[in-house]
Amino acid sequence: MLVFEADRSQPGTHALVIGVSRYPHLPGGDGAPATNHFGLTQLGSAARSAHHFAEWLIHEARLPVPLGSCRVMLAPSPEEAQAPEIQARSGGCSASDFLEEANDWIADASRSPEESTIFYFVGQKLHSPGSEDLLLFEDFGAPRGPVFKGGVSFMNIFQGMGSNASLSSQVQHFFIDGSRHSVDESMGGFLRGTTDVFDVRPSQVDRRAGGTFHAAVPGGQAYAHVDGVSLFLETLLKGLRGGAAVRPRDGRGWAVTAGSLATWLGSESRAESERFGVALQYELSIRGDATVCTLDKPPSVPVSITLEPPEAMMEAWLKVVSDDGTSVHAARFDGPSMDFDLPAGVYEFEIVPHWNWQRLRKLAVVSSPGLRQVFTVRAQEATP
Amino acid sequence: MFQWLHEHAASLPAPLGVCELLLSPSVLEPDAAGVAQRATMENFELAANTWREAARSHRDNIALFYFAGHGLIRNTTEKAQVLLLEEFGSKPHKILSSGVEMANVVNGMASLSELDPMARMQLYFIDACRSFPDTLTAYQEQQGSTIWDIPAVDPKVPYKDDRLAPVIYTAEPGATAFGVEGTGSVFGEALLASLDGGAGRYDEASQQWTVSLASLTQALPEQLAITNRKYDTQQMVRFSDIGPDALLRTLDQAPLVEVTITVEPVVSRPLTGVSVANADDVSVIEVAAPFPEMHRDHIAAGNYRVTAQGVKKYLTAQPPATPWRLQVQADG
Numbered sequence A: 001m002l003v004f005e006a007d008r009s010q011p012g013t014h015a016l017v018i019g020v021s022r023y024p025h026l027p028g029g030d031g032a033p034a035t036n037h038f039g040l041t042q043l044g045s046a047a048r049s050a051h052h053f054a055e056w057l058i059h060e061a062r063l064p065v066p067l068g069s070c071r072v073m074l075a076p077s078p079e080e081a082q083a084p085e086i087q088a089r090s091g092g093c094s095a096s097d098f099l100e101e102a103n104d105w106i107a108d109a110s111r112s113p114e115e116s117t118i119f120y121f122v123g124q125k126l127h128s129p130g131s132e133d134l135l136l137f138e139d140f141g142a143p144r145g146p147v148f149k150g151g152v153s154f155m156n157i158f159q160g161m162g163s164n165a166s167l168s169s170q171v172q173h174f175f176i177d178g179s180r181h182s183v184d185e186s187m188g189g190f191l192r193g194t195t196d197v198f199d200v201r202p203s204q205v206d207r208r209a210g211g212t213f214h215a216a217v218p219g220g221q222a223y224a225h226v227d228g229v230s231l232f233l234e235t236l237l238k239g240l241r242g243g244a245a246v247r248p249r250d251g252r253g254w255a256v257t258a259g260s261l262a263t264w265l266g267s268e269s270r271a272e273s274e275r276f277g278v279a280l281q282y283e284l285s286i287r288g289d290a291t292v293c294t295l296d297k298p299p300s301v302p303v304s305i306t307l308e309p310p311e312a313m314m315e316a317w318l319k320v321v322s323d324d325g326t327s328v329h330a331a332r333f334d335g336p337s338m339d340f341d342l343p344a345g346v347y348e349f350e351i352v353p354h355w356n357w358q359r360l361r362k363l364a365v366v367s368s369p370g371l372r373q374v375f376t377v378r379a380q381e382a383t384p
Numbered sequence B: 001m002f003q004w005l006h007e008h009a010a011s012l013p014a015p016l017g018v019c020e021l022l023l024s025p026s027v028l029e030p031d032a033a034g035v036a037q038r039a040t041m042e043n044f045e046l047a048a049n050t051w052r053e054a055a056r057s058h059r060d061n062i063a064l065f066y067f068a069g070h071g072l073i074r075n076t077t078e079k080a081q082v083l084l085l086e087e088f089g090s091k092p093h094k095i096l097s098s099g100v101e102m103a104n105v106v107n108g109m110a111s112l113s114e115l116d117p118m119a120r121m122q123l124y125f126i127d128a129c130r131s132f133p134d135t136l137t138a139y140q141e142q143q144g145s146t147i148w149d150i151p152a153v154d155p156k157v158p159y160k161d162d163r164l165a166p167v168i169y170t171a172e173p174g175a176t177a178f179g180v181e182g183t184g185s186v187f188g189e190a191l192l193a194s195l196d197g198g199a200g201r202y203d204e205a206s207q208q209w210t211v212s213l214a215s216l217t218q219a220l221p222e223q224l225a226i227t228n229r230k231y232d233t234q235q236m237v238r239f240s241d242i243g244p245d246a247l248l249r250t251l252d253q254a255p256l257v258e259v260t261i262t263v264e265p266v267v268s269r270p271l272t273g274v275s276v277a278n279a280d281d282v283s284v285i286e287v288a289a290p291f292p293e294m295h296r297d298h299i300a301a302g303n304y305r306v307t308a309q310g311v312k313k314y315l316t317a318q319p320p321a322t323p324w325r326l327q328v329q330a331d332g
Helices: A046-059 A095-109 A154-160 A231-243 A258-276 B002-007 B041-055 B102-107 B134-138 B186-198 B213-231 B266-271
Strands: A002-005 A013-020 A067-075 A116-122 A125-127 A133-136 A151-153 A171-177 A210-214 A254-257 A283-287 A291-295 A300-308 A317-322 A327-332 A337-343 A345-352 A360-366 A373-378 B062-069 B071-073 B081-084 B099-101 B121-128 B167-169 B200-203 B208-212 B238-242 B247-251 B256-264 B274-277 B283-287 B295-300 B302-308 B311-317 B321-327
Touching: A002 A046, A013 A046, A013 A095, A046 A067, A046 A116, A046 A171, A046 A231, A067 A095, A095 A116, A095 A151, A133 A154, A151 A154, A154 A171, A171 A231, A210 A258, A231 A254, A231 A258, A231 A291, A254 A258, A258 A283, A258 A291, A258 B213, A258 B238, A327 A337, A337 A345, A345 A373, A345 B311, A360 A373, A360 B302, B041 B062, B062 B081, B081 B102, B081 B121, B099 B102, B102 B121, B121 B186, B186 B208, B186 B213, B186 B247, B200 B213, B208 B213, B213 B238, B256 B266, B256 B274, B256 B283, B283 B295, B295 B302, B302 B321, B311 B321
Parallel strands: A013 A067, A013 A116, A116 A171, A171 A210, A300 A373, B062 B121, B121 B167, B256 B321
Antiparallel strands: A002 A067, A125 A133, A133 A151, A210 A283, A254 A291, A283 B238, A300 A337, A317 A327, A317 A345, A345 A360, B071 B081, B081 B099, B167 B238, B200 B208, B208 B247, B256 B295, B274 B283, B274 B302, B302 B311
16 A cells, blocks of 8 residues: 655655554464464564554655655554554555565666665564575465465565666665564475565676664564564664664764664664563674664763762762863762763763862763763872 | 784684684785695585584684685575685586585574574675676576585474674675785775774773674775775675674774865865864864865874864764864855
């Protein structure tokens, strides 16, 4: 379903966003049961997650090439369908429906090398160690035809999106959300009978830039908040909204690049694993360091300053000055560390301690990606 | 790479253990002749198995694989690269017999369960072409050689490959890798320059300059661009399977950064001088008026106070190279 379309006379970013929660042929579904369901069941947050990602693209994202079109395919669960905005965008999500949408998408993307693409899929997936990922659509498990007819190989999508002269030099980003359930070797190393959506030309040199971001490693599990969105999407959006922002080399503005986003997601997967008591591991690949989006202002960064040794903190003051000479923070230490927020940038930190200790000055970059930015400053005793 | 590892062993996050080296030098590489066993299929199998056994001795080990030579892809799937060993082409009836399936190498290093002591950090550097020869289209199916069997997934044991095992390719699919006669490969030069400091970043937690996987992914494309300009080549780089950040090495000091300073608008340059001071207010660059079209310098990576026409800015010199564009008042 085409939900956004801009002026077609200019190059654009073309997005295809898919969220499949409802699988009629898997346990819990209302269709004829699959002869082999591989342990897969209904999902509760895929359609909601995809909807939120599409909303970010349409209403918030500052893309290097403005959004040209956005296609959304949602197969919501009964609970997700109670939200009118999700129900309004729900429709057929079979592999053949995807074939139609994908071919419209690739037609838009093929107009010129200056177009760009974004692909986001969340739903059930299968992974064979001898092959690659199979994205499962709503009709997976239907009793007629090959077992994997309702699945599309991600490699077919990825390679197909580089299969002509225009596509093969573009910036393209792929986000693959959801678990990567392993298929045991009784099914063979390659998953046959899948639905291909594109032809692939093997001799085309692939000069694409961008990133491919998986929410799990092969055999790994992805997670979601109950009645919420997936953890991967939550982290992804936090990164795109500033958590993964870096200063481009030309020093102008702030941007999220494929590399900085990969770093952000990698760091956050560790933090989230501890926070939620699960084993999260994302699989991230980048080609060059293409910009994903830009920010209209520096992101806010939580900063923590710790002064050592503890006795130096007594009556010590911290002053933070930006490069235009503006004092942005001034306070006295009243504990082991001082926490506050700053817009990302370069600052001068001056610590004015008790007369027993030397005054300290430090220039430091306050920047994303990352969590709280922690600075530990070691004071030295003043010479008599 | 072998020499670099030995010279910088003390800066690595884990002591250098087993280091298997195979070389098949050409007549243009006399200094590499006789240094190591030749890179034949038989020697490669032996060396790889020794390396794998060592990697499997403790999950905190770090395994590193570096291949430089000819390579090709036999289809367009991401990991269908074949690495060509010395005797490639010796068997006309099985043309890929002395080509090793790269996927087999990587897959054979997987951890198969939580209890598997296989090294959980692995680095793969593939400095080889990924061209797709037309010759291969004449065959129904082509497979390179494998060097080990991949165990089947045991359905009773939860399978999860939880390695951090990035693969860094020097060529995009369908493209070639470039070498410079008498020097080495373009990618190899950029990689070593990055490890020597071009990918250096200051780690606040340890208060050290380090090179990490994250800093390498961000700096290596830039370093490669510098090397490409030097040799007029178009080498790209692809990173696959990146995960959380991981330390690659520590640096003794802040690396040097090439800084280029320009002043805008042009009309302001006759009256503009620029001074750059470090955090201790020690001057490191002084350029008196009139400011030239561009000033190039090398300073230690870090943060600086840059003053032009009385206007001060805090700027960062970040490896491998940083452009500083200063906007001043047109009327000086």
